[in-house]
Amino acid sequence: MRKPIVGVMGAGEEATQQDLSQALKLGELIARQGWILLSGGRSTGVMQEVNRGAKQVEGSLTIGILPQASAAVSEFVDVAIITDLGQARNNINVLSSHVVVACGAGGAGTASEIALAIKAKQPVILLGSDESSKTFFQRLSQDKIFIAETPEQVIQIILDNHLC
Amino acid sequence: MRKPIVGVMGAGEEATQQDLSQALKLGELIARQGWILLSGGRSTGVMQEVNRGAKQVEGSLTIGILPQASAAVSEFVDVAIITDLGQARNNINVLSSHVVVACGAGGAGTASEIALAIKAKQPVILLGSDESSKTFFQRLSQDKIFIAETPEQVIQIILDNHLC
Amino acid sequence: MRKPIVGVMGAGEEATQQDLSQALKLGELIARQGWILLSGGRSTGVMQEVNRGAKQVEGSLTIGILPQASAAVSEFVDVAIITDLGQARNNINVLSSHVVVACGAGGAGTASEIALAIKAKQPVILLGSDESSKTFFQRLSQDKIFIAETPEQVIQIILDNHLC
Amino acid sequence: MRKPIVGVMGAGEEATQQDLSQALKLGELIARQGWILLSGGRSTGVMQEVNRGAKQVEGSLTIGILPQASAAVSEFVDVAIITDLGQARNNINVLSSHVVVACGAGGAGTASEIALAIKAKQPVILLGSDESSKTFFQRLSQDKIFIAETPEQVIQIILDNHLC
Numbered sequence: 001m002r003k004p005i006v007g008v009m010g011a012g013e014e015a016t017q018q019d020l021s022q023a024l025k026l027g028e029l030i031a032r033q034g035w036i037l038l039s040g041g042r043s044t045g046v047m048q049e050v051n052r053g054a055k056q057v058e059g060s061l062t063i064g065i066l067p068q069a070s071a072a073v074s075e076f077v078d079v080a081i082i083t084d085l086g087q088a089r090n091n092i093n094v095l096s097s098h099v100v101v102a103c104g105a106g107g108a109g110t111a112s113e114i115a116l117a118i119k120a121k122q123p124v125i126l127l128g129s130d131e132s133s134k135t136f137f138q139r140l141s142q143d144k145i146f147i148a149e150t151p152e153q154v155i156q157i158i159l160d161n162h163l164c
Numbered sequence: 165m166r167k168p169i170v171g172v173m174g175a176g177e178e179a180t181q182q183d184l185s186q187a188l189k190l191g192e193l194i195a196r197q198g199w200i201l202l203s204g205g206r207s208t209g210v211m212q213e214v215n216r217g218a219k220q221v222e223g224s225l226t227i228g229i230l231p232q233a234s235a236a237v238s239e240f241v242d243v244a245i246i247t248d249l250g251q252a253r254n255n256i257n258v259l260s261s262h263v264v265v266a267c268g269a270g271g272a273g274t275a276s277e278i279a280l281a282i283k284a285k286q287p288v289i290l291l292g293s294d295e296s297s298k299t300f301f302q303r304l305s306q307d308k309i310f311i312a313e314t315p316e317q318v319i320q321i322i323l324d325n326h327l328c
Numbered sequence: 329m330r331k332p333i334v335g336v337m338g339a340g341e342e343a344t345q346q347d348l349s350q351a352l353k354l355g356e357l358i359a360r361q362g363w364i365l366l367s368g369g370r371s372t373g374v375m376q377e378v379n380r381g382a383k384q385v386e387g388s389l390t391i392g393i394l395p396q397a398s399a400a401v402s403e404f405v406d407v408a409i410i411t412d413l414g415q416a417r418n419n420i421n422v423l424s425s426h427v428v429v430a431c432g433a434g435g436a437g438t439a440s441e442i443a444l445a446i447k448a449k450q451p452v453i454l455l456g457s458d459e460s461s462k463t464f465f466q467r468l469s470q471d472k473i474f475i476a477e478t479p480e481q482v483i484q485i486i487l488d489n490h491l492c
Numbered sequence: 493m494r495k496p497i498v499g500v501m502g503a504g505e506e507a508t509q510q511d512l513s514q515a516l517k518l519g520e521l522i523a524r525q526g527w528i529l530l531s532g533g534r535s536t537g538v539m540q541e542v543n544r545g546a547k548q549v550e551g552s553l554t555i556g557i558l559p560q561a562s563a564a565v566s567e568f569v570d571v572a573i574i575t576d577l578g579q580a581r582n583n584i585n586v587l588s589s590h591v592v593v594a595c596g597a598g599g600a601g602t603a604s605e606i607a608l609a610i611k612a613k614q615p616v617i618l619l620g621s622d623e624s625s626k627t628f629f630q631r632l633s634q635d636k637i638f639i640a641e642t643p644e645q646v647i648q649i650i651l652d653n654h655l656c
Contacts, residue, residue, distance in 0.1 A: 002565075002572060036571060061553075063571060069587060073494075079528060079555060080494060081573060082587040084414035087280055088252040095561060095574040108283035108304050115276035116251055136300035140272050166401075166408060200407060225389075227407060233423060237330075243364060243391060244330060245409060246423040250576035259397060259410040415608055416580040436611035436632050443604035444579055464628035468600050 004164030005063070006030045007038040007097025009113045010046025010104050019104030020049045022128055026103060026151035027053025031060035033155065035164055038063045038097050040089075041081075043074040046103045051076035065093050091116050099123045099163040101154055105130040118144060123163045125154050168328035169227070170194045171202040171261025173277045174210025174268050183268030184213045186292055190267060190315040191217025195224035197319065199328055202227045202261050204253075205245075207238040210267045215240035229257050255280050263287045263327040265318055269294040282308060287327045289318050332492035333391070334358045335366040335425025337441045338374025338432045347432030348377045350456055354431060354479035355381025359388035361483065363492060366391045366425050368417075369409075371402040374431045379404035393421050419444050427451045427491040429482055433458040446472060451491045453482050496656030497555070498522045499530040499589025501605045502538025502596045511596030512541045514620055518595060518643035519545025523552035525647065527656055530555045530589050532581075533573075535566040538595045543568035557585050583608050591615045591655040593646055597622040610636060615655045617646050 008026060010019055027050035030037050037054045039047045041064020054060045055076040064077035067089050073080045083089040087109065094100050094117040102114050102124065111133075117124045118141045125146045126134060138145050146161070148154045158164050172190060174183055191214035194201050201218045203211045205228020218224045219240040228241035231253050237244045247253040251273060258264050258281040266278050266288065275297075281288045282305045289310045290298060302309050310325070312318045322328050336354060338347055355378035358365050365382045367375045369392020382388045383404040392405035395417050401408045411417040415437060422428050422445040430442050430452065439461075445452045446469045453474045454462060465473050474489070476482045486492050500518060502511055519542035522529050529546045531539045533556020546552045547568040556569035559581050565572045575581040579601065586592050586609040594606050594616065603625075609616045610633045617638045618626060629637050638653070640646045650656050 002570060005571070061571070063573075065573070078494060079497070079553070079571065080588065081555075081557070081584060083584050084587055085252065085416060085577075085584075086255065086412035087283055088249065088255040088413060090280075091250065091252040091254075092573060092575050092577075095576055096572065108279045111300075111304060112276045112279035112283060115272045115279055116254075119251055119272035119276060130303070132296070132300045132303050136275075136296045139294070139296050140275060166406060169407070225407070227409075229409070242330060243333070243389070243407065244424065245391075245393070245420060247420050248423055248578035249413075249420075249580060252577060256409060256411050256413075259412055260408065413580065414583065415611055416577065416583040418608075419578065419580040419582075436607045439628075439632060440604045440607035440611060443600045443607055444582075447579055447600035447604060458631070460624070460628045460631050464603075464624045467622070467624050468603060 003034060003036050004098045005036045005038050005096060007093050007100045008050045009100060009102050009110045011106050011110060012042060012045035014107055015045035015104060018128060019046055022151055023049035023103045024053040026050055026154060028056050029151050029155050030054060031057035036061045036063060040093065041066045041073055041077050043072045048074050065089055094122055095120055099158055101125045101127055103127050105133055125157055127154055167198060167200050168262045169200045169202050169260060171257050171264045172214045173264060173266050173274045175270050175274060176206060176209035178271055179209035179268060182292060183210055186315055187213035187267045188217040190214055190318060192220050193315050193319050194218060195221035200225045200227060204257060205230045205237055205241050207236045212238050229253055258286055259284055263322055265289045265291055266293060267291050269297055289321055291318055331362060331364050332426045333364045333366050333424060335421050335428045336378045337428060337430050337438045339434050339438060340370055340373035340375060342435055343373035343432060346456060347374055350479055351377035351431045352381040354378055354482060356384050357479050357483050358382060359385035364389045364391060369394045369401055369405050371400045376402045393417055422450055423448055427486055429453045429455055431455050433461055453485055455482055495526060495528050496590045497528045497530050497588060499585050499592045500542045501592060501594050501602045503598050503602060504534055504537035506599055507537035507596060510620060511538055514643055515541035515595045516545040518542055518646060520548050521643050521647050522546060523549035528553045528555060532585060533558045533565055533569050535564045540566050557581055586614055587612055591650055593617045593619055595619050597625055617649055619646055
């Protein structure tokens with residue numbers, strides 16, 4: 001049986017300090033559950049911190065789906081998948097994950113991933129999101145959008161709803 | 165000199181009657197300007213009507229970017245580009261257009277296209293959009309999001325802001 | 329009814345003088361038939377010359393499927409589709425064409441397009457190809473590979489076999 | 493430091509008995525080196541057997557890059573990346589691998605992967621290939637194509653040439 005994959009999306013250079021600290025904790029908690037972490041794989045922002053958190057746990061596995069061969073890969077990514085697809089790779093991120101977590105309000109890239117996940121009928125958890133994002137995405141999907149305020153709540157939502 | 169390309173995105177099966185009538189008019193107005201119309205190319209919803217509108221104008225040119233080879237192509241599409249990329253083709257739609265128009269509130273597919281357009285720093289016009297969409301996308305981009313209520317306003321915004 | 333699309337593939341910077349002159353003539357002959365020309369769209373090699381040839385004919389239509397937004401587009405391309413997919417765009421080229429013509433022996437990019445066309449069960453015409461290419465691709469497909477020595481023969485093969 | 497990734501490509505339903513037995517052994521030998529195995533991930537042909545071989549080794553890691561969400565995934569794949577890109581995913585396979593091994597003569601899909609690997613200047617090892625393939629691909633690349641007759645030779649070539 002394949003281990004579940006949790007995809008974590010979020011801002012790169014524009015991530016806030018809270019986004020980063022929540023990403024770090026979230027990565028660790030995902031790894032402690034024995035789940036595989038999937039992200040955009042770059043060495044910045046939410047991507048960097050969530051992978052750093054996961055690699056604090058022995059036996060963790062982190063997958064990075066990179067937009068270009070030239071993108072700097074996080075040193076906490078175990079397997080780097082080089083797509084050379086630019087932002088079209090965002091669809092791979094959400095299709096390959098059993099559940100998608102948007103960490104922080106994010107920017108346009110994260111928004112595209114949430115929208116693509118809803119389009120693909122994948123469950124999405126918004127962690128620490130802003131009001132306009134919650135309102136907008138809950139209009140797009142009544143039953144697949146979950147709201148969390150802490151990394152611990154993300155894990156609880158996944159377990160309670162059998163998303164993995 | 166290549167003619168400008170205007171990309172029109174919007175709902176398929178879930179389009180409202182107002183979405184459809186605005187799409188029909190918008191297609192005609194784009195074609196009257198001598199601009200090329202680009203869309204998702206399927207024979208349903210906003211895609212079907214905007215192409216129908218454009219083909220009422222002699223000399224018009226309509227391009228459809230299809231998700232799969234098996235997708236039914238609108239009979240009003242002159243050139244069908246078969247991507248077999250699923251929703252990853254949405255990024256091609258926005259990169260290939262000089263300006264992206266979201267016709268109606270749209271669903272998750274349209275939302276992903278608006279987000280990808282903002283990510284690529286392309287101008288986006290929201291036509292007949294709902295409040296939650298306007299609020300959300302204006303948070304993502306202050307200076308590249310334009311609001312229109314009628315197809316005529318879309319054309320005026322493009323001309324006034326030299327978007328084509 | 330949509331006009332047929334003929335895809336012409338071939339070397340960029342490494343094209344030989346014979347490749348270039350055959351591409352120029354081929355583009356003209358495709359356009360004279362009223363067919364749409366599709367190519368990789370860059371301003372070099374076979375792509376540049378085949379589009380130049382087509383645009384010598386009034387009413388012709390040329391589509392370029394570009395690998396990146398930064399690629400220099402041939403001035404003889406009427407519609408530039410920006411994929412940002414790198415070489416993954418090669419699959420779009422072959423899926424969108426009713427018949428694929430490989431002009432010259434070509435390099436690895438052209439070889440990938442011929443192979444992808446065979447995989448998709450599209451007809452392929454090898455124009456001015458070398459012996460190792462003919463032998464190799466005829467092993468991969470008995471009934472979908474055609475051999476031509478001149479641009480005029482390409483047109484004749486398309487007409488005789490109703491490939492468009 | 494990330495572990496090296498070896499990509500193994502080959503026929504699905506059309507694989508010969510020799511292709512299958514070589515794939516099984518090759519997967520085992522790759523895993524014994526501590527390298528990560530990457531493949532097209534489907535539960536058939538070379539893909540199935542190479543993953544089966546790798547999973548006979550404790551601590552092995554197998555990555556499958558699937559063309560569609562609907563494709564049957566090999567039960568020996570640890571991480572399934574769902575691309576929904578059809579054959580465009582072939583470019584991801586070769587870009588993500590440090591070295592590409594074509595196991596058996598293969599069909600058009602494998603040929604496209606070898607060509608894309610050469611285009612991307614990745615090293616390629618042809619294992620148990622036929623003469624027309626060797627001749628053709630050695631014309632496309634003088635210095636990046638290696639020839640092997642056994643799985644053991646593949647490993648030796650990788651080690652001798654520091655391809656991983």
